Amino acid sequence: MNFLNFFKILLTSVFFMIFSFVANANKEIKIGVIFDYTGPLAGGGSDLQALGVKIVIDHFNKKGGVEGYKINAVYADAQSKPEVAINEATRLVEQEKVDMLMGFYSSAQCVPVSAKLNAMKKFMWITTCISPAVLKDRNLKYVFRPQVHGGKFGEYSVDFLNGTSKEKLGIDPKKLKVAIIHEDGPYGSGVAGGNEAQAKKYGMNIVLKEGYSATAPDLSSLVTKLKRKRPDVILHTGYNPDITLFLRQAKEQGLKFKALIGHGAGYGVADKLFDAIGSDANFIYNVDPVSIWLLNPSSIAKGLPEVTKMIGDEYMKAKPDTKTKSAHVGMGASNSYVFFSDVLPRAIKKYGGIDTESLRKAALDTNIPAGGTLLGYGVKFPKEGSSNMMGQNQMASPVVMQYIDRKIKISWPKNLQTADPVLPLPKSSPYAK
Amino acid sequence: MAEFLDSLFSIFFIETLMNGLLLGGILALLSVGLNLIFGVIDVVWICYAEIIMVGMYLIFYLNNDLGVHIIPSMIAGILFSGLVGWLTHKIVIARLIDAAPINQLIATGGLLFFFQGAAMIVFGIEFRNMGVSLGSLAVSEDIYLSWTRLISFAISGLIVVALYLFLSRSYLGAAIRAISQDKEIMSLMGVDTKKLYLLTSAIGGALAGLGGCLLVLQYDVHPFIGLSFGPITFIICVMGGLGNMVGGFIAAFIFSELITIGGYFAEIEWGYVLAFVFFIIMMFIRPEGLFARKS
Numbered sequence: 116m117n118f119l120n121f122f123k124i125l126l127t128s129v130f131f132m133i134f135s136f137v138a139n140a141n142k143e144i145k146i147g148v149i150f151d152y153t154g155p156l157a158g159g160g161s162d163l164q165a166l167g168v169k170i171v172i173d174h175f176n177k178k179g180g181v182e183g184y185k186i187n188a189v190y191a192d193a194q195s196k197p198e199v200a201i202n203e204a205t206r207l208v209e210q211e212k213v214d215m216l217m218g219f220y221s222s223a224q225c226v227p228v229s230a231k232l233n234a235m236k237k238f239m240w241i242t243t244c245i246s247p248a249v250l251k252d253r254n255l256k257y258v259f260r261p262q263v264h265g266g267k268f269g270e271y272s273v274d275f276l277n278g279t280s281k282e283k284l285g286i287d288p289k290k291l292k293v294a295i296i297h298e299d300g301p302y303g304s305g306v307a308g309g310n311e312a313q314a315k316k317y318g319m320n321i322v323l324k325e326g327y328s329a330t331a332p333d334l335s336s337l338v339t340k341l342k343r344k345r346p347d348v349i350l351h352t353g354y355n356p357d358i359t360l361f362l363r364q365a366k367e368q369g370l371k372f373k374a375l376i377g378h379g380a381g382y383g384v385a386d387k388l389f390d391a392i393g394s395d396a397n398f399i400y401n402v403d404p405v406s407i408w409l410l411n412p413s414s415i416a417k418g419l420p421e422v423t424k425m426i427g428d429e430y431m432k433a434k435p436d437t438k439t440k441s442a443h444v445g446m447g448a449s450n451s452y453v454f455f456s457d458v459l460p461r462a463i464k465k466y467g468g469i470d471t472e473s474l475r476k477a478a479l480d481t482n483i484p485a486g487g488t489l490l491g492y493g494v495k496f497p498k499e500g501s502s503n504m505m506g507q508n509q510m511a512s513p514v515v516m517q518y519i520d521r522k523i524k525i526s527w528p529k530n531l532q533t534a535d536p537v538l539p540l541p542k543s544s545p546y547a548k
Numbered sequence: 549m550a551e552f553l554d555s556l557f558s559i560f561f562i563e564t565l566m567n568g569l570l571l572g573g574i575l576a577l578l579s580v581g582l583n584l585i586f587g588v589i590d591v592v593w594i595c596y597a598e599i600i601m602v603g604m605y606l607i608f609y610l611n612n613d614l615g616v617h618i619i620p621s622m623i624a625g626i627l628f629s630g631l632v633g634w635l636t637h638k639i640v641i642a643r644l645i646d647a648a649p650i651n652q653l654i655a656t657g658g659l660l661f662f663f664q665g666a667a668m669i670v671f672g673i674e675f676r677n678m679g680v681s682l683g684s685l686a687v688s689e690d691i692y693l694s695w696t697r698l699i700s701f702a703i704s705g706l707i708v709v710a711l712y713l714f715l716s717r718s719y720l721g722a723a724i725r726a727i728s729q730d731k732e733i734m735s736l737m738g739v740d741t742k743k744l745y746l747l748t749s750a751i752g753g754a755l756a757g758l759g760g761c762l763l764v765l766q767y768d769v770h771p772f773i774g775l776s777f778g779p780i781t782f783i784i785c786v787m788g789g790l791g792n793m794v795g796g797f798i799a800a801f802i803f804s805e806l807i808t809i810g811g812y813f814a815e816i817e818w819g820y821v822l823a824f825v826f827f828i829i830m831m832f833i834r835p836e837g838l839f840a841r842k843s
């Protein structure tokens with residue numbers, strides 16, 4: 116090889132390297148992130164979930180993106196309204212030309228939006244909304260949810276009761292009187308359905324099952340009926356402000372019970388509960404994916420505890436008045452972290468890009484073992500045609516937590532327990548029987 | 549049937565009736581101001597519940613953030629809401645007083661979103677709570693009545709009486725009644741209708757503030773609290789006959805009893821269904837309102 120030829124090859128190589136660098140530098144994945152930043156759902160947990168997702172996106176961008184792709188997040192506000200969520204999703208796809216959508220807090224929004232995006236062949240990564248109705252029997256091809264589904268929330272609280280009723284309450288589970296009350300959207304109905312099915316399975320006595328509108332200005336009739344039915348345990352699924360309205364009216368009307376178990380959403384924002392009803396919030400249970408700050412660092416994969424800490428630090432920077440870190444932020448963060456750390460790199464490296472099909476194939480390949488996410492559970496989606504809930508993470512499960520003096524204790528399952536559950540309510544509670 | 553009879557003759561049915569009465573007290577108080585404004589100015593303030601929200605925020609802010617005692621905070625809330633009512637008329641309504649009703653509706657609807665948006669910018673989307681509970685009155689072993697609601701009930705009764713006396717016994721009240729009957733003639737007789745409209749708007753706003761004082765003790769404050777009360781307040785006013793304060797007062801109790809009784813015998817949502825079906829039927833039978841005088 117003479118010098119001239121060597122020089123030509125060198126020049127060509129440098130040219131391609133520069134071209135490749137410039138091309139990579141311009142690569143980006145454009146993601147539409149939809150949450151409720153305004154409206155009743157915002158303060159009910161949606162803004163905290165959105166914060167978790169934003170922290171993770173900023174974190175990856177600070178590191179230079181994912182596999183050379185910068186993340187260009189376009190944030191949109193669903194305003195706590197399903198019709199706005201649909202319009203925003205359509206706008207992001209058709210006008211902003213996003214590659215995929217992420218987020219969604221409300222199941223009432225997820226149900227129509229998921230169908231629409233699936234029909235448009237757009238990839239949707241649901242971080243939050245939990246209703247089984249979003250995925251059950253719909254065979255959606257491009258919609259994935261690493262989050263625990265609502266049916267499991269409902270089942271888990273009843274499992275907890277079944278496991279503790281005899282020991283703690285001295286009541287055989289078959290004689291335990293439970294009341295199931297819930298907001299009447301897909302989220303509340305889905306969780307309540309799980310409650311009912313599991314309570315029937317254990318032969319519990321369901322004395323009342325009733326839905327109500329989350330914006331109802333008065334729940335006194337519901338409280339009166341509960342007083343009449345005298346349940347031992349109330350299983351409640353609600354947003355806000357219905358939860359605080361219920362608890363306030365329950366106290367004023369003298370409703371007594373042995374335990375109250377909430378299921379995420381409004382019950383997941385401990386600070387708000389304590390701000391609203393003070394120490395009356397003590398000993399209330401909440402079913403949710405575990406707060407990432409409660410997990411024993413040794414129980415999750417190497418490197419993840421540092422991410423948990425980083426998320427906590429950013430959370431406190433964004434909301435310095437926070438007294439008890441909400442599980443909502445951790446949920447949004449963990450479920451988006453799975454996408455950016457596992458699914459997206461695989462789509463790019465193995466399937467060659469960020470188009471819908473590549474993302475779908477990469478999602479279907481997901482196989483994260485237990486302990487491999489910030490929330491502690493694993494992630495695996497059903498293979499095509501193998502489940503009636505396609506796109507649902509089969510390895511996700513919640514925990515039962517109890518609030519004691521603004522601190523969160525894990526009560527169930529026993530292997531994760533951080534404190535012995537206080538059951539029944541002690542006499543210091545105004546709701547104690 | 550046995551379940552129905554069992555429910556009917558239960559002590560808890562009495563509690564339901566009482567709760568309906570107490571809820572009626574709140575709704576009556578909220579509807580009085582809206583009715584007054586419509587009766588005199590002939591404009592429906594779609595944003596009325598948002599003025600209540602503004603009053604609630606001010607009371608919360610003064611009491612919770614600045615540590616002002618609850619009573620002065622409430623007085624400030626009432627006065628500020630009165631000012632908001634006055635400004636609403638001065639800046640928006642006065643310019644549309646002779647416009648088509650649809651324009652007035654759109655303008656006050658726009659104000660609704662303005663108040664919601666402004667509250668969101670200033671106070672954020674957080675749910676705020678005074679954390680105050682006045683406890684309850686034990687009527688029997690099974691029946692407890694909320695003191696907050698009992699006080700709301702008493703105050704709404706007093707307000708209706710006070711407003712009635714003001715309108716029937718005072719010079720200004722007589723002028724307001726006269727202008728509500730024929731504003732053109734009153735103008736020709738030298739009465740300054742603009743001043744009376746402003747006064748009525750301020751009183752209506754102050755009544756919204758009073759409603760806010762009672763709601764802030766029972767509900768979370770957030771920019772969208774108006775969504776829970778606005779439509780119901782408006783429906784009560786229509787049911788009682790828009791502008792008819794006594795009609796609105798009675799309609800509030802009918803509406804609230806239907807909600808609570810329906811919610812007691814069936815699922816709670818059926819209470820609202822029953823109340824709205826009753827409203828629709830009444831609109832067919834008496835479109836001018838249950839207690840409207842025939843013109």
